[in-house]
Amino acid sequence: MAVSIPLWMHNFPRLLRAQPEKQKEVVCAPALTQLVVDLACSNDIRQSLEHVLNRLQSYVSFHLNADIFLIGAPSSYRDQLLHASTATPPIGIAGQLRYQLTEHGVHDANELRYKLPGSAFSVHALQLPFDKNQPACWMVLCFNERLPDSDQINRISAPVAEALTAGLSGWYRQQSRINAAISSEKAAHAAELHDSIAQILGYMRIKASRLTDQCKRKAEPELAEISQDLCHQAQSAYRQTREMIACSRLSIEQGQLVSAISQAISEFEQRSAIVFEMDNRVGGQLLTEDDSQTIFIVREALNNIVRHSHASHARVQLLRQKDSSIRIRIEDNGKGISADEARPDSFGMKIMQERAEKIHANLFILPRKQGGTRIELVIPDLSA
Structure with missing residues (x-):
């Protein structure tokens, strides 16, 4: 024991100095x-x-x-x-x-x-x-x-x-490179639709309309009813195909979302007798995680209003929330619809929801108290 104490005292300072720094x-x-x-x-x-x-x-x-x-x-x-x-x-x-x-x-x-x-x-x-x-x-x-x-x-x-x-x-x-490849594929897809299905549907639409007129002139009520239904379906299919072509060709630059929404409203207003109103409270520039996904959702909502709502008035609001998120509200005074009432073979609302998830946004489809439908897309603030 007498030997170990001096050794311990002699080595202790060296042991301290030898400790590696973390x-x-x-x-x-x-x-x-x-x-x-x-x-x-x-x-x-x-x-x-x-x-x-x-x-x-x-x-x-x-x-x-x-x-x-x-x-x-x-x-x-x-x-x-x-x-x-x-x-x-x-x-x-x-x-x-x-x-x-x-x-x-x-x-x-x-x-x-x-x-x-x-x-x-x-x-x-x-x-x-x-x-x-x-x-x-x-x-x-x-x-x-x-x-x-x-x-x-x-x-x-x-x-x-x-x-x-x-x-x-x-x-x-x-x-x-990826965006160029996607744009090229979309352009090719749009050209194929235009040169094949769209032209055939356009021809059927004209012929079905003439058939309906002839049935009415010849007082054939049963045939007139069938031909009128064919005419309606041909027109609906033609409009949907044209919308698919428009979406395939759609290209939007970052920061041009507000302008693209305004152009879409004007386009759908010309297609129908519905009066559209735009209430912009976010200014001239609006940025989302992917503006293309956002404009697709807006166009699908406007297309549903024109095709299904039987509305006389529709409004698109661009609102900035207190938490800096963006709320795009699209509503009409038509017959009304809810997400639960969508047909099983209708993919429009499902696709809208999938697009919203891609940009981490929330999509709500609600009935209006005054009648009609309200669609709200809530997009998080990019600075968060």
């Missing part, structure tokens, strides 16, 4: 290469970016003692903000970036350094250089202390920015 995960070059591949080949870019930011957060925190955020990607909505699950974004970080870009007249800046008002946070923002046709995206590093100099930050963040740019650029190119 190392945080460090992202190295091979991991950044995999990051590029993961983003470029992603089927769900938002989910992929969240995974990537979780990996990058440890790297940035280890080397710079900062949090990393992405603002503006992969959405054209300028305040879209993504971050790691372990990072909490300071209040107003996206809005302050927009303020720096607009109020201070630095539209062409690629790098910004500033403090967040009312807090101890400092920001170093670097724009990721995409093609001009793609929305601007910023990699934002947020420091709870004084900003290090730019050279120190860029030595650490430059490889990360290059990897993010390469990965997202690859994803944008992939999406462009």
